[in-house]
Amino acid sequence: METVKETPIAPSVKVQSAKKRKLSADHLTAIGFLLPSFLLILIFVYGFIGWTGYVSVSSWNSLVPDFSFAGLENYLFLFQDFRFQADLRNTLFFTILFIGLVIVMGILLAILLDQKIKGESIFRNIFFFPMALSFVVTGVVWQWILNPSTGVNLFLKNFGIQPKWYTDTNILAGFKWGSIEFGLPAALFAVVLAAVWQMTGFSLAMYLAGLRGISEEVREAARMDGASEFTIYRKIILPLLRPITVSVIIIMAHISLKIFDLIYAMTGPGANFVTDVPGVYMFETTFRGNMYANGAAIAIIMLLTVAIFIVPYLISSRKGET
Template sequence: MELVKQNNPQKVVRATKRKKKLSTDHMMALAFLLPSFILIVIFVYGFIGWTGYVSLSNWNSLVPDFSFVGLKNYLYLFGDFRFQADLRNTLFFTILFIGLVIIFGLTLAILLDQKIKGESVFRNLFFFPMALSFVVTGVVWQWLLNPSTGVNLFLKTFGIQPKWYTDTTILAGFKWGQIEFGLPVAMIAVGIAAVWQMTGFSLAMYIAGLRGIPDETREAARMDGATELQIYWKVILPQLRPITVSVIIIMAHISLKIFDLIYSMTGPGANFVTDVPGVYMFETTFRGNYYANGAAIAIIMLLSVAIFMVPYLIRSRKGEA
């Protein structure tokens, strides 16, 4: 969210204007920023560095052992059934989650933007799940999608009994490494819960975006004889692209780091069909005492988020200049 703010061109202008008469203000700003700067350097970047160091060490028991072993922990992980399954699950979960959050958020936003009655009621209705923590969502959906209770009692009347998150099927699977690569059906159940929670967020983003498009643009398009469908497809949607990028970035870092939802809803799942790196890291570090392996997982998670974040940061810096 902060990143979006930095983009604001007005601020940049103001800042350059003030530059000359700043000395005391400058000192004040520095004094205010310094504590958080120091804390972040130590407790965020310092410990990222420490985690990286541990991930290259041999510390895989309760007794710390910092002898250097190179990439041994990483090599172990990439050959490990559970971690390969984690990568597969995260990949499909991310695609499913981001795709559906964008589609539902955008559709609902467009529908709400039709100047309907009671718009704020609907907006709040869709936004409320955001107020819950993932743990609550996880517990609720664990009950709802429990194969022997929950929605299945209702679906029974139609003669269908999905196994939801206990399903161990891998759709369109083929053998890859140690695992069956394909869409884990159980992950769809987790995706439903996550989408339910986060759609409100993308909805709010898109509504703000839609409101930012001046009515004149639409009217001009109408004057030129464009149909409503064309207006949305050719005029409105292209202008919403920056919003979509922001939604993708924010959702991607949630989905790549997801832990609480899965931990409270399904756990690792049978055959690790709903396991993700976050859960594996927690269990291997704090239950198995494989600290170096856990640190390696953490670093891999950081890098996977960086793949999304770094291009975005570079782009927004260019926009500033």
């Protein structure tokens, strides 16, 4: 009988096979850890978004569920509605003022703290403190501070000044647009003030980290070329902080477009809806008016407005990483 000779397996082949088995086991372990989170997100985020979109094109505007197809009827109703048009106007001006002031205040305070002033840690904690509060607490506190009959008005009364703050129904530079007067509602200044007070600490932290990350050699080189401090910040520092500015804009836009708790706790819809926003309208329409299809339509519109800011940013970030 002929003996069959076994072909010896090279050590390198054995090592590669062991690595493949280990890699496969690592993959299965990773999938096992990620699968529960993936399923929960799929159900409770995207599943509920899909359900909200389905309800928004139904006729369910009463306590009795009615899933008959209504098309874009609920959306058309909203864009012709006086209150929703006022909400879009308020959201536009609130977003512009909120983002602009948060960026300006964050940059100025960050530059101030970057000068290595005495008691920097104390000032830093003071500026960061409002971020530890919820928007509900902020709304209640500022509602009392800016109450037309109490708060700061008790002091201003001595000078003959009595602002109406968030109860003011005047529209600045207003003109007729649709069913509403389009312009800047004076009452929004009070709400913007409260929101900026709370979120400036976040902007400050971002810009301060960016300033501390810029090498001192860059500034020294500019000074040697005869550049003034103002020119250094305008021509060198601020352009280097542009990625941080973009991040702050995206995050603040996300907050302002879906704002609810601050407005609801501080002013509510306001007289003539001068401080109303889609989030408050959605809550009252859905859970007080039992008009579920209209409330779902408002939620989808809010989602789309936020996506206008978030999706391009995510795409550009993804391209940058690639």
